[in-house]
Amino acid sequence: MNISFLSVFLLALVFSFQLINPFVSCQQFKADGSVLELNESNFDSAISAFDFILVDFYAPWCGHCKRLSPELDAAAPVLAGLDQPIVIAKINADKFRRLASKYEIDGFPTLKLFMHGTPLEYTGPRKADLLVRFLKKFVAPDVSLLESDVAIRNFVETAGTHFPIYIGFGLNESIISEFAIKYKKKAWFSVAKGFSEEAMVTYDFDKVPALVSFHPSYNERSIFYGPFEDKFLEDFIKQKFLPLSMPINYETLRLLKDEERKIVLTIVEDETDEKSLKLIKLLKAAASANRDLVFGYVGFKQWEDFTDTFDVTKKTKLPKMIVWDRDEEYASVIGSESMDEEDQGSQITRFLEGYREGRTVQKRIRGPSLVGYINSLISIRTIYLIVFVIAVLMLIQTLQKPDEDDVPQRHTVAQVDDSSSSLTKKQSREYRPEDKED
Structure with a gap:
């Protein structure tokens, strides 16, 4: 009998705590127009306390993060004053790496909008007034x-x-x-x-x-x-989510993240000159008749690093058309490797016919893995030489190491690991089209 009474009491206590807990969470955080500073201990509570919360995953050393901070400070009171408030918070993702890993943070700053606890990557503008207008959509x-x-x-x-x-x-x-x-x-x-x-x-x-x-x-x-x-x-x-022919840049690449169709990508010298603008009109006409494909264009002058991944250099004859799978492969159509200035409408038609008939050559974008990149530059003999030099340097460092009594201060293992991990992370990154700002 006593055991039964105790069980009922404990169940009632747990139920009461579940009812009170959301109230406690809401009291812990206030939508007063300030930007909340979060950490690992209160992050989940903050996400559950608000229906809409925009979180800035930042790093203290990141220049873009420092420029974004005052924009968030200016937007926060306006968003908090909406009929359906949106709270802005930030967290040092370089310090709290478990959370950064959980939410797949691969660059700084990364903004995520949590809608009723579900995260959505924010890809809109970052100036305060435009950010406010963009976020109003979600409420x-x-x-x-x-x-x-x-x-x-x-x-x-x-x-x-x-x-x-x-x-x-x-x-x-x-x-x-x-x-x-x-x-x-x-x-x-x-x-x-x-x-x-x-x-x-x-x-x-x-x-x-x-x-x-x-x-x-x-x-x-x-x-x-x-x-x-x-x-x-x-x-x-x-x-109609996408235009008939869209410029390819950092922002529009994010729009293509969930797109299933392949992209007919036209690379031009300068996407703003008169010749390119005429070509873009022809691409729109082709897009109207080929809705199973996305049509995009990019200027070598506007984004040389991106066009380089498709083997485009200053010596490449442009315009050039390819079909890109948005990942690591693209197809060139045999006989349509580049375009002349005359009758480009017919050339676009022949390109699409060649692609649909399978007259293509499959290629991979440039951008090997780190190991592949090293192997492509360094011979085996050079590798042996580097290993020997590193071994000699380690030996010299060991011989020169002072006694423990002469060392005034030591870093803990955790501190050393954290520092080297952060350095390695920043130094080892290579370019990919979807990379963040820092």
Whole structure:
């Protein structure tokens, strides 16, 4: 009887603690507009205490981290004042490496937005005002209901330029709500309940129901008139996440992280000159007819390190087209290794035909492993010489080592390991397109 009473008492105590624990966590952290400094002991509590928390994984020696810090300080009070607050926190990932490893932090600074405890890598702008506008997306309604032309304009202005925007005219919100929830992290969704003929002219549709898609950054617009069955509607939505032909840079590479399609990559001399701009228009036309591929372009002048991974040098004849799998392999089409300035539309067509017919040569991007890189530069004889030199240096260091009594101060093993590990980590990194800033 006593044992039974004790068991019930213990169960009640545990249940009470579970009820009180979230309250205690919330009391420990306050959304007062300041940036929270976290560590390993309170990190999990902070994540569970807030529905939305943006965490800056930083390193004290990182220059980019130091420049980001005041931007986060400026954004924190604005985000904390939203109807659905977003808290900003930071943690020294160079010191607390267990957490850095758990969340796959491979560069500094890395920002992750925890939504109800689930982490999402933040890939948006880092200036305070733009960061605030970008993050508002994640606490906005899944589908915004717009009652007038003014509401439509305000919605588009608030949405900003970093996400594609979908506006349904003459649609019931239930038709797109499933996809609005599914793709909330990728786009803005809305339904216009009230609109004028002027709005129809502005958004270039002539009948309803219609779903208008556009991406402000790329000045592209598409209209979908149906059928509004799930498969057709979802295909349209997914295809419009990316522009017809997109510039390849650090930001857009992040957008391609979850993309399943291969990339038709065109490498030009300078993506801003007149010849390249004409070619980009032709690429957009080709993209419209080849929706199973992503079309992108990059300038040798704009990003030489990236183009070098595809064996492009100053002597390479450009433009050059390849098909890249977004990983370590790409394909060149036999007979279409480069393009002439005349009739480039026909050359693009022949390239795509050659690719689909399998007239390709598979290649690997440049960027060997560290061991492969060393082996490619150093002969076996040189390796023996280096090993001998290291052995001699170690012997000299041992002979010169002072007695323990003469040593005024010692580092612990943990300190030495931590220091060398940090140094090795910074020195041994090699370039890859997806690398972080530091």
